[in-house]
Amino acid sequence: MSELKVVSSFFSNNSNSTDAQDISEEFFYIVDKLNRHLDEFKFPSSVHCVYNPTIYARHTFEMYVRKYCSTRKQIMFFGMNPGPFGMSQTGVPFGEISSVQDWLGIEGPVGKPQKELASRPVKGFNCPRTEQSGQRFWGYFKKNCGTPDKFFESSFVYNYLPQQWMKENGANLTPEDLKANEKEQLYSIIDPIFAEILELYDVKIIVAIGKFCEKRAQKTLAKYLPEKSIKIVYMPHPSPRSGGADKWYKQAQKCLEDNNLMQYYK
Template sequence: MIVSKYFSQQEHILDTQNIANLYLELENNLSLKLHGLTYGLDLYIYRPLEYASSLHKEFVNKYLFSLKNVLFLGMNPGPWGMCQTGIPFGEVNVVKNYLRVSGTVEYPKNIHPQKPVLGLDCKRKEVSGQRFWDLINHLTDGDPFRFFKYCFVHNYYPLALVDKSQKATNITPADLKSEQRKILESVCDESLKSIIELLHVSTVVAIGNYVEKRSREVVKHYNLTNVKVVKIPHPSPRAVGTAENWKTITIEQLKSNNILDLFK
């Protein structure tokens, strides 16, 4: 297990820089493996962990300062959020004004002209990211360190896939054909297991149905008997049945699983 290089399950003293570096190493390895896969479609592949590495590393180094009880898990980067900033659900205004993370973003080559990468200069709103972080902002009275003391946020699949049609449709892992999806999931599942072990996560808050399914499969397959999976709805305004009441439903789920107490 990669964690054993620096500390065991029984140790309580942690070198925070080592854990941040190990986390970044796991992410980078995952990104490289996924980029080398064949997806069976004609796609643009966005790799925000690479072209937005400056912002992403500052985010990790700033907030991954301790082991985390809870891992909030998203599926993949959104075109106007993490694709711009390298931060999960990273809506630009939230990154600037709540997370207070800054850095440069390189302009990647070979991307869809309908979905450019402008970094912190992007003017488009990422509604899902805005809703997610606005809730965290509300629950922490504007202090992100109250969230990150015990929690962290991570994406199961850190690349973004956009088809080459004029519509520039986002292709999620769930949209892929079975053969390609299973290969992708075997890579992402193993990485998620390593992230859970590295951070000593006891609860995965799965954001949406797809990552709930993958989280439960990881817990079962790798026999992570001390890890609980909790689902909250995805904050997308297009989510069927939960869009209008997303905040209420999410707060109730966090409260019933004793997660809100961690923000106090």
């Protein structure tokens, strides 16, 4: 995908554009290193399928990074892993299809995972399902920012684990479902990579989306970046399991206001 040159409009007059492009390439290098290391992870027998959209949805994943994540950022919105009807279909974090197409302006070919469940097909931008988490997340920032450029001027979204895991019946598995020894093996692979991403983007504030991400951020900073004064802010996950959309919007608003972050999105 090295021929793909997509740059967001707010970088068009940026004198550091060469440096910005180098950040994109370094980001891809780190993600690919993580993917190689994850090949060595022994999944429990309950994991029947693994979808990794940073591989099979590489075209649109790279568009997202080159277009919006090619400069250093103060704020990282930190998610856990791809959702079945979001990033697993589009290659974009919280990648609900209409938000990705209509607001972020990203669309393109999406391939297939090596092993695909019939009950969880990857149809790319033809997927008929809506991911409510992504719809809420990007919908909130669309309402506040107006344009994607305003959001990405200071912020970006990154997932701890680039993979979606599923049982044979299509049910999701998360790192929290693993046994203690399996968790520790997984964390020993991903935590140092997460630390590299934080350093690459010179992140000052992590907005941890959900309790799992808050804990991984705390553990990673304590072990790998103890000298860094990076602030961790907790934001409830926008999943419908957290309650109705109005409730989550109010929670997100309170999180940003209480931590003096709304200044970046108005």
